[in-house]
Amino acid sequence: QKEVEQNSGPLSVPEGAIASLNCTYSDRGSQSFFWYRQYSGKSPELIMFIYSNGDKEDGRFTAQLNKASQYVSLLIRDSQPSDSATYLCAATGAGSYQLTFGKGTKLSVIP
């Protein structure tokens, strides 16, 4: 069974610090990885996706992928109170558009 694991948190960081969110996945055939942000009572919204090993940067966000270790992470630089939300990690299976989601990590940025 394909699984995506995340630490449920809450993860608390002070404003301006770097928040580090981690995710592991069980399916070695997984090809693509996604980070979604979900505010309380709202729907998930895509932050970033990553397909290749290494780092991918987009503004204050950096996604990191290590397929050998089956590990994905999201770094948020200069964290802001508006970043406080639950972050969902998701992975596709080989040749599939089907996403398996982790249960999410709740991030709290303290002003």
Add this chain to the structure above:
Amino acid sequence: DAGVIQSPRHEVTEMGQEVTLRCKPISGHDYLFWYRQTMMRGLELLIYFNNNVPIDDSGMPEDRFSAKMPNASFSTLKIQPSEPRDSAVYFCASSFNRGGETQYFGPGTRLLVL
């Protein structure tokens, strides 16, 4: 561009009643996904369609759940009869094949079965 549209946004019903949730995907998207989210189980895929055809319904919890996509712009998820354990937020998402696997979520339907 309008995003994914879901209705109703909130539904309160009594056990045993039929519930129908509706979804309009983003125009041009050829994949449609139905998810259920609870605190205990997180976000779970129930079923997905490609070009209106159900591809994988292995996540549908039991025969009380059914989904249809009669055309490219409309899908329904039906629960009959509903039970209190069906209480959850149900999301519809859509994606565009040639745009990769990125899925765009609707606002969700909060279902409470009493």
